[in-house]
Amino acid sequence: MSDVTLTPKAPRKRALPSTAGTVRRSRRSGPPATRALPAGLPRTWYIDHNRRLKAMRLAVVLLDSGIYGPQQANNRRIRSLATRIGIHRPSAATCRMVRTLLHPEN
Numbered sequence: 001m002s003d004v005t006l007t008p009k010a011p012r013k014r015a016l017p018s019t020a021g022t023v024r025r026s027r028r029s030g031p032p033a034t035r036a037l038p039a040g041l042p043r044t045w046y047i048d049h050n051r052r053l054k055a056m057r058l059a060v061v062l063l064d065s066g067i068y069g070p071q072q073a074n075n076r077r078i079r080s081l082a083t084r085i086g087i088h089r090p091s092a093a094t095c096r097m098v099r100t101l102l103h104p105e106n
Contacts, residue, residue, distance in 0.1 A: 054090060055097035061085055062102065070099035 037046065058078055065081070067073055075095045082090050090098070 051091075051094050051097060054087060055094050055101060057087065058082060058090065058094070058098045059101040062098065068102065070102045073099050073102055 037049070058081065061081060062073055062078070067077070073095075075092060078095045078098055079089050082088070
């Protein structure tokens with residue numbers, strides 16, 4: 001028998017698959033990127049701004065779950081939905097804002 005020394009081989013680099021002819025998916029599947037809020041505004045502006053954002057989030061989830069009219073979206077339903085999706089319990093003012101974002105059925 002001959003003496004054979006085994007040396008570890010360097011791992012091969014895999015070639016990446018060709019991207020020719022493929023469609024690139026947008027990376028915008030989640031919420032939009034957050035930007036810094038403008039400084040120097042009164043505190044009530046920031047409170048109202050965050051309330052509007054929360055109301056829009058809740059309105060979108062309500063629409064996705066099949067609730068299309070404001071008469072179907074009572075405070076109890078909105079609040080239970082908020083806790084289910086991980087948003088803090090909305091106030092009565094936020095619930096009113098959610099109902100104003102939902103259009104009445106025609």
